[in-house]
Amino acid sequence: MQSQAQYVLRTVEERGVRFVQFWFTDVLGRHKAFHVTPAELADALDDGMTFDGSAIDGFSRVQESDVLARPDLTTFQLLPWHAEGAGVASVFCDIVQIDGTPFDGCPRQQLRRVLAGAHERGYTFYVAPEIEYFYFHSLETSGAPVPVDRGSYFDLLPDDDASQLRRRTVLTLEEMGIGVEHAQHEDAPGQHEIDLRYTDALTMADTVMTVRHVIKELARQSGLAASFMPKPLSHEQGSGMHTHLSLWTEETNAFVGDGPYGLSTVAQQFIAGLVHHAAEITAITNQWVNSYKRLVPGHEAPVNSAWARFEPSALVRVPTVKTGRLESTRLEYRAPDPAANPYLAFAVILAAGLRGIEGGYELPAEGSSAAPLPRSLAEAVALMEGSALLHETLGEHLVTWFLRNKREEWASYRSEVTPFELERYLPLL
Amino acid sequence: MSIDIILCVPSCEGPVRKAFELTGVTAAVATSPRLNEIAALEGDDGFAGAVVDATTIAFTDAMSLCRQLRGRERAISPIILILDRYQMDELTFREDLFDDFVIAPADATELATRLRHRLRRAGHDGGASLIEQGGLTINLETYQASIAGRTLDLTYMEYELLRFLATNPNRVFTRETLLNRVWGYEYYGGARTVDVHVRRLRAKLGEEHAHLIQTVRSVGYKFGPNSNWSLGE
Numbered sequence: 001m002q003s004q005a006q007y008v009l010r011t012v013e014e015r016g017v018r019f020v021q022f023w024f025t026d027v028l029g030r031h032k033a034f035h036v037t038p039a040e041l042a043d044a045l046d047d048g049m050t051f052d053g054s055a056i057d058g059f060s061r062v063q064e065s066d067v068l069a070r071p072d073l074t075t076f077q078l079l080p081w082h083a084e085g086a087g088v089a090s091v092f093c094d095i096v097q098i099d100g101t102p103f104d105g106c107p108r109q110q111l112r113r114v115l116a117g118a119h120e121r122g123y124t125f126y127v128a129p130e131i132e133y134f135y136f137h138s139l140e141t142s143g144a145p146v147p148v149d150r151g152s153y154f155d156l157l158p159d160d161d162a163s164q165l166r167r168r169t170v171l172t173l174e175e176m177g178i179g180v181e182h183a184q185h186e187d188a189p190g191q192h193e194i195d196l197r198y199t200d201a202l203t204m205a206d207t208v209m210t211v212r213h214v215i216k217e218l219a220r221q222s223g224l225a226a227s228f229m230p231k232p233l234s235h236e237q238g239s240g241m242h243t244h245l246s247l248w249t250e251e252t253n254a255f256v257g258d259g260p261y262g263l264s265t266v267a268q269q270f271i272a273g274l275v276h277h278a279a280e281i282t283a284i285t286n287q288w289v290n291s292y293k294r295l296v297p298g299h300e301a302p303v304n305s306a307w308a309r310f311e312p313s314a315l316v317r318v319p320t321v322k323t324g325r326l327e328s329t330r331l332e333y334r335a336p337d338p339a340a341n342p343y344l345a346f347a348v349i350l351a352a353g354l355r356g357i358e359g360g361y362e363l364p365a366e367g368s369s370a371a372p373l374p375r376s377l378a379e380a381v382a383l384m385e386g387s388a389l390l391h392e393t394l395g396e397h398l399v400t401w402f403l404r405n406k407r408e409e410w411a412s413y414r415s416e417v418t419p420f421e422l423e424r425y426l427p428l429l
Numbered sequence: 430m431s432i433d434i435i436l437c438v439p440s441c442e443g444p445v446r447k448a449f450e451l452t453g454v455t456a457a458v459a460t461s462p463r464l465n466e467i468a469a470l471e472g473d474d475g476f477a478g479a480v481v482d483a484t485t486i487a488f489t490d491a492m493s494l495c496r497q498l499r500g501r502e503r504a505i506s507p508i509i510l511i512l513d514r515y516q517m518d519e520l521t522f523r524e525d526l527f528d529d530f531v532i533a534p535a536d537a538t539e540l541a542t543r544l545r546h547r548l549r550r551a552g553h554d555g556g557a558s559l560i561e562q563g564g565l566t567i568n569l570e571t572y573q574a575s576i577a578g579r580t581l582d583l584t585y586m587e588y589e590l591l592r593f594l595a596t597n598p599n600r601v602f603t604r605e606t607l608l609n610r611v612w613g614y615e616y617y618g619g620a621r622t623v624d625v626h627v628r629r630l631r632a633k634l635g636e637e638h639a640h641l642i643q644t645v646r647s648v649g650y651k652f653g654p655n656s657n658w659s660l661g662e
Contacts, residue, residue: 007585010572015580078582124619177587177629199625251604251620 004073005045008091012038015078017087022049022069023209024093025107027402028287029341031209033090034069045071050098053105067103069093075206080175081217092206104397107343111202114347114393118354124248125350128181128198128330131211131338132239134190134232135162139225145232147190148224161222166192169218176214178207188236198244201346208241208342230286230337231293238294240301241338244319245270245349246330255329260366261309261318262329268363271307271331273356274316274349275370278305278335280387281348282373283380283406284394285336289413292376294337302334304369311367335373344394351393377413381406433477433548436470436505438462438494439486445511447537452544462486462494464501475503478548480540482511484533488519495526507547511535562595563641563654565634576638583633586612590626594642594652603649623650 012020020041022034034051036044048070075092082088095106102109118125136145149162163185170180179197186193194215196207212228219226231238247254247266257264263271286295295301300312308314317332336345355361364370374380381403384390391399433454441449441456449456454477457470462481479498483491491510498505507528512520514532528551529543549558549570560567567574574581574591583591590611594602602610604620612622627650631639643653 004585007572007588014571014573015582074584074586077584080582124621126621174632176582177584177633179625179628179632197625197628198621200619200622203622203625248619248621 004076005042008045008073008076009042011076011078012041012089015087015089016085017078017089019088020044020076021079021088021090022071022093023090024069024095025209025341025343027105027107027341027344027398028405029107029209029339029344031213045073048093048096053095066098067105068096068098068100070096070100077176077210080172081221090210092209104395105401107341107347107398108202108205110394110398111205111343111347114350115200115202118247118350121354122249123254123354125201125346126198126246126248127201127204127346127349128196128244129204129208129336129338129342130193130195130240130242130244131208131215131228132186132191132193132241133215133226133228133338134188134239135165135192135219136190136225136227136232139227144234145227147188147233149185149190161224162190162192165219165222165224166194169215170194172214172218173211176210178211186237186239188233191237191239198246201350202343205342205346208338212338228338230288230291230339237299238301239338240294240334241336241340241345242332242334243336243346243349244330244332245353247353253327253329255331256326262321262326263318266357267329267331269356269359269361270353271316271318271356272361272363273353273359274331274333275305275307275364276361277352277355277387277389278315279371279373279380280383280390281352282335283377283384283402284348284390285340285345286380287340287377287406289377289409291337291339292374292380295335295373295375303373303375305371305373306367306369307364308367314367315373344398348390348393351389355389376410377406378410381410434472434474435544436467436476436479436498438467438479438481438491440482441480444535444537444540445480445482448535448540448544451537451541452548454544454548462490464494464497467498471503476505478507478509478544478551479505480509480511480544481527482533483516484511484513488516492519492523492526495523499526507551509540509543509547511540560592560595562598562652564638565591565595565641565654567592567595576634579635581633583630587626587630587633590623591630591642594650598652598654601645601648601651607649 019035019037022036024032026032034049048068050066050068052065053067054065071091071093076089078087078089094108095103097103115125135148137148166183170183173180181195181197183194199207215226228239255264255267256262257267259268295303297303302313302315306314307316309318315335317334319330319332321329333349374383385403434457435454437456437458439460441458459467459470481491481494495508498508510527510530511533512530528547531540531543558569564577572588574583574588593611604623607623608620627642631642634641641652641654643651645651
């Protein structure tokens, strides 16, 4: 710990860092930051930063409002787009109680807990998400957003701008040590995808936060805007965050075996756990009203709890493994969207899979649906409320707050009169 | 690592003694500026430096001692002077005779800081503070690493892993060993974490230097600045 602090302080001095951003996320996965000057840094590293949790959604009840953001120094990183000599660095924080005990409202802490539980059983959980998003000309909400690469008549920008921007983003991520497997244009106009190389789930949750920030920041610098909204355009495919999963014991992939498609019993039970609990965890992996506009038939998004080898609308897919690359055996969970809180999403996905292993769940037939996925946030929230798995995994504090927040979101959506209704009914009725 | 012995003329009392304790060096006290007395104190490793108090011996004797210490076969460096303020003018044109000075009464912390600093600069800090391997430079004092002159932005664990590998070039380490030696504690990441960090380091080193960290199939990794390389996964 001492040498880590030394490393951070010395690097700040050597590299002319002017601000260190203490990064953390609220329950909904929104990215928050304190900006700490070098003069304050030594104290802040030792003691953390106190803040009023009730000022930020999701943190703390009124009676315990002060909490502490404590930096995880292993995550200290210079942000490459700031100029040398006026540098900015970031470090992820855990939120703890003033007395230093874990705080249940901290998503990073919750993921840590689930990972520690898996670790006790000898498992390490690795994930690799594919992050889809859109580049728009702006995020003005007065009309439908305009994708950047549908060359329309008044466009000043050549069609290629988005691809160049995406390439620059990938290079920046690589510079930050974030491994990108590949990046590509997606189906919808303006839609792009960046596939990340696997890491352990905690590192990856941090990475997803960083990647979202970098994508948005570089788009902004180019005078464009990026959005992770799950379904921004009515008649186009939405943005998902298909997540590849594997469990390891020591240096062995625990999913490799001699069952169907080269899967071990552990892998089959993990799939069974996912399929069985999918509907309950969907409120976490797809947490917005808008998320459910993506989970509709016809756009390769899952609508049922089924697993399959190839079927692109399956919830769990078993990707083909190249000959001689058995260690890359993995599952792909296709429900999550990139607007989820990655800490909580990875936590509940792992918890669902582990439940399957512990309970010795039977793998259902390929392609058969265990249950439909919820069709709206209201359905998802109702399923979450009744879920013992979620209450145990995330704790009462977080679940209670989340349910209350999401019911409010649904209530205000429900009372809204939409353009759909006006267009369809006003002239007619 | 042996403890550095510092020649101290003509005494080692009070703040000077304290400064030596703070620095972690041993004093060899010569009560007079005579070279044969000094030579008699000298061990096989010689002196790592000298502190000469020009306020308690004649200033000209002090200067001539410095000249002799510099001029002899086993030249002593660094030399630090303790001076009265009024003697500073006398230093003009004698800059080559000493490396640093403090004003009497010497402040123990100041003297210790200057001593440590000068010992470092002279390479008497008990080990090299720079690792240089195949275009990679790691400054162990400032924790900064650079490749072909380009500074690398590393996280702490990336830095530690790179430092460990570069300190032991051409030796193969298993993932398990690296986890124990570099991470040194129970870590949720498991052995694959090493792969993840190697992948990150290679990305930061850039394409033409990524081969510095080599994958040794079904064993682990090694740092190899010169040997034939492969980038197997």
